[in-house]
Amino acid sequence: MKLTSLHREFILHFGEMGSRWGINRTVGQIYALLFLSEGPLNAEQITDALGVSRSNTSMGLKELQSWSLVRLRHIEGDRRDYFTTPDDLWEITRTLVAERRKREIDPTLTKLRELEMQGETGDPYAEARIAELREMIEMMTQFHDEMSRMETERLVQLMTLGRKLGGLLDKTPRLNPFRKAT
Numbered sequence: 001m002k003l004t005s006l007h008r009e010f011i012l013h014f015g016e017m018g019s020r021w022g023i024n025r026t027v028g029q030i031y032a033l034l035f036l037s038e039g040p041l042n043a044e045q046i047t048d049a050l051g052v053s054r055s056n057t058s059m060g061l062k063e064l065q066s067w068s069l070v071r072l073r074h075i076e077g078d079r080r081d082y083f084t085t086p087d088d089l090w091e092i093t094r095t096l097v098a099e100r101r102k103r104e105i106d107p108t109l110t111k112l113r114e115l116e117m118q119g120e121t122g123d124p125y126a127e128a129r130i131a132e133l134r135e136m137i138e139m140m141t142q143f144h145d146e147m148s149r150m151e152t153e154r155l156v157q158l159m160t161l162g163r164k165l166g167g168l169l170d171k172t173p174r175l176n177p178f179r180k181a182t
């Protein structure tokens with residue numbers, strides 16, 4: 001695959017962002033390459049395009065598969081495995097959110113619940129803060145559950161309406177518990 005300057009810049013950026021997202025640079029670059037590729041690529045093509053080692057490519061593909069961000073494809077008459085990303089950006093986003101929730105949010109929520117079940121510790125302020133954090137995370141996860149069940153078209157409509165709804169809340173103080181009375 002011949003990379004254009006657009007490809008290279010996008011791939012480099014994803015590699016840089018990878019460390020901020022908790023993945024290594026090569027994994028980010030592999031994902032970016034697959035995302036921009038019109039068709040599925042095999043490990044050799046990925047290795048050649050990115051100039052990384054075959055082992056880095058293999059490990060990166062395994063990590064992306066564990067996140068459910070790449071799909072394995074087979075091409076008739078070819079024994080090699082090919083990889084691609086989903087075409088639907090909303091599916092990718094939903095997968096990312098679900099995986100991050102499973103890996104980061106759910107364990108935190110479990111720990112907060114465990115801490116609350118310990119009973120009174122003699123630190124009412126800390127207990128209240130933990131309860132408040134648990135309640136907020138539970139609210140966010142319930143919202144996520146509702147949004148993940150929604151059809152993409154309705155979700156897009158809801159997001160488009162978000163700004164308008166925010167403006168409505170600003171104009172209607174009794175609907176906005178966070179707005180300060182004037």
